Amino acid sequence: MKQHGRTTFISACALLALDLIGCGTAGDAALEPIEESSLGTSQAALTVYEQAALDTANTSASCAPLGNFYWELGNAAGALYAIPRGSGVSATTVMPIASASKWLYAGAYVQSKGYANLTADEKKRLNFTSGYIDESTTLCGDAGTTVSDCYGPAYKDVSYRSLQNGRFFYNGGHMQKLALDDIGARKGTGVASVMDWINARLGTTLPESDSDVAPAGGFSASAAYYRVFLMKLINNQYELSSKLNVDSVPAWEGGTNVSYTPWTAAGQAYYGLGHWIEGETVSGVWTVTGHSSAGAFGFYPWVNAARTRYMLLARSRQLGGDAEGEKSRVCAQAIRKAYELGVPQP
Numbered sequence: 038m039k040q041h042g043r044t045t046f047i048s049a050c051a052l053l054a055l056d057l058i059g060c061g062t063a064g065d066a067a068l069e070p071i072e073e074s075s076l077g078t079s080q081a082a083l084t085v086y087e088q089a090a091l092d093t094a095n096t097s098a099s100c101a102p103l104g105n106f107y108w109e110l111g112n113a114a115g116a117l118y119a120i121p122r123g124s125g126v127s128a129t130t131v132m133p134i135a136s137a138s139k140w141l142y143a144g145a146y147v148q149s150k151g152y153a154n155l156t157a158d159e160k161k162r163l164n165f166t167s168g169y170i171d172e173s174t175t176l177c178g179d180a181g182t183t184v185s186d187c188y189g190p191a192y193k194d195v196s197y198r199s200l201q202n203g204r205f206f207y208n209g210g211h212m213q214k215l216a217l218d219d220i221g222a223r224k225g226t227g228v229a230s231v232m233d234w235i236n237a238r239l240g241t242t243l244p245e246s247d248s249d250v251a252p253a254g255g256f257s258a259s260a261a262y263y264r265v266f267l268m269k270l271i272n273n274q275y276e277l278s279s280k281l282n283v284d285s286v287p288a289w290e291g292g293t294n295v296s297y298t299p300w301t302a303a304g305q306a307y308y309g310l311g312h313w314i315e316g317e318t319v320s321g322v323w324t325v326t327g328h329s330s331a332g333a334f335g336f337y338p339w340v341n342a343a344r345t346r347y348m349l350l351a352r353s354r355q356l357g358g359d360a361e362g363e364k365s366r367v368c369a370q371a372i373r374k375a376y377e378l379g380v381p382q383p
Contacts, residue, residue, distance in 0.1 A: 087118060090376035094120045097375075097382050100368040106335070106352035107260050108372050112345060113272045116264070118376060128261045131244055132353040135332030136362065138256035141266060142212055143311020145238040146219070147276045152283075160284045161202075162215040163310040166294075168202035171195045171210035177225075177255060178248040184231065185221040187250040188213050205286050205308060206296040209253030212311070216252045225249040232256075240274070241265045254332075260351040263338055267347035271340055277310065278344070281328045285309040301363055315339075331362030337369050348373055 083091065094100050094108060105123030107130065109116050121127050143163050147155065161167040172194040177187035188195050195210040195217075216231075223231045225247035232245035235256075243262050248255035270278050287293045288308035289300050300306045300313070305323050307314040312330045316323050329339040335352040350369035354361050371382040 085379040086376050089379050089381045090118065090372050091120060092381040093372050093375035094122050094368075097368070097371050099364070099371045099382075103335070103352060103364060103368055104354065106350055106365070106368075108351075108369060109260055109264070109349045110373060110376060111264065111268070111347050113268060115268070120372070126352060128264075128351075129259050130351065131257050131259045131262070132336065132351065133248075133332075133334055133355070134256055134258050134263070134336040135254045135334045137258070137263070137330045137332040137336045137338055138252060138254050139209075139212065140312045140330035140338065141235060141239065141241075141243070141256060141258075141263075142216070142252035144266065144270070144275055144277045145235045146215065147280065147310060148238040149219075152276045152280050159215065160310070162211040164205075164284050164286050164308055165207055165211045165288075166203055166205055166286055167211045167214065168198050168200075168204075168206075169195055169210040169214040170198050170201060170206055170208045171213060176248060177251040178246075180226070180247050181224060182247060182250050183222055183224050184213075184216045184250045184252075188217045188221070193251065201296055204294045204296045205288050205292070205298065207288070207298050207308070209251060212253040213251065216250075223250070225255070239266055240269060258336075260349045263336075263349060263351075264347070267338055267340055267349070271344040271347055273344075281309055281312070281340075281344075282314060282325060283309065285314050288313065299362075301360075302366070329366065331366050333360075333362055335361035335365045337362060337365040339366075339369065 105126045107121045107126045107128060109119040111117050119128065158167065162169065173192065175192045177192045187193055193210065193213055195213050220231060220234055223229060223234060225231055226245050230245045231249040231252065232243055236243055241262065243258055246257050269275060285307040287295055288298050289306045290298055304318060305316060312328050314325055315327045315329055316325045325342045327339050327341045329337065331337045334355050337350040339348045340346065348369055350365045352365060375382045
């Protein structure tokens with residue numbers, strides 16, 4: 038893959054308007070969200086790699102139906118290339134991120150405890166094999182609601198199912214139980230909020246909202262906010278950084294001890310501590326290609342297996358189910374492949 042010495046934002050509506058942002062260094066200062074600003078335009082021609090990515094974002098079968106979105110690829114120093122497709126979604130657009138919350142909460146939890154100190158039960162609540170399942174889809178977004186309230190019968194109504202203990206069941210109840218026992222009195226907003234706890238452990242500045250009391254799916258963020266977490270993750274600044282493959286369990290339909298999974302892509306997938314482990318089979322051998330945490334509304338964060346690249350696709354289409362996350366995953370990976378190969382993807 039050709040390495041580019043510039044960071045470029047490409048608008049799908051105005052192909053010749055290039056907004057430039059800096060990459061900075063790998064230090065903490067470079068890990069703060071990069072504010073979008075108009076620094077003028079450039080008439081420089083796109084590289085073949087950039088054009089391939091842009092063409093894929095605009096015309097590929099996996100991306101064209103998705104509407105407006107923001108896509109970004111970066112490394113440990115910052116954003117390398119970005120495409121705000123359409124209008125209304127930029128790097129700083131805050132939106133509900135649904136299950137992309139899980140990776141943030143897992144990262145903060147492991148950071149707070151230290152991986153070596155995690156109990157077997159804590160690990161099972163992070164890889165969704167604990168047997169704690171929520172019975173209701175009622176949102177925990179009312180002002181003043183606590184993590185404990187969200188766990189209870191008025192909202193998520195989490196219960197323990199002994200027959201599911203040790204089996205993978207993709208559900209927010211596992212993390213709600215974990216949060217109940219650790220930060221149960223915290224609210225979504227105000228003094229000592231859930232996000233105060235998260236940000237203090239991750240070194241982020243994620244915005245708070247009343248729905249944060251549901252740590253498996255209630256957070257909001259922008260690509261710029263989430264970028265900070267991903268950059269710190271690949272810069273080995275978290276306990277979770279070197280533990281992305283540990284304690285993983287089969288998580289694809291038909292996999293061993295899988296009770297329920299939203300994974301619909303072909304082939305295998307595993308679930309680690311609060312995130313998906315993606316891979317591909319080459320010559321009969323399944324190999325990890327990356328780690329992700331797609332949200333049901335379409336927010337898709339990813340880092341590669343080598344932890345040298347991160348990627349984000351930010352959009353929000355609240356139609357229910359988990360299909361939008363999978364659509365974003367397929368589109369984001371198509372754009373990345375086009376950028377790396379210099380060849381538009383169909």
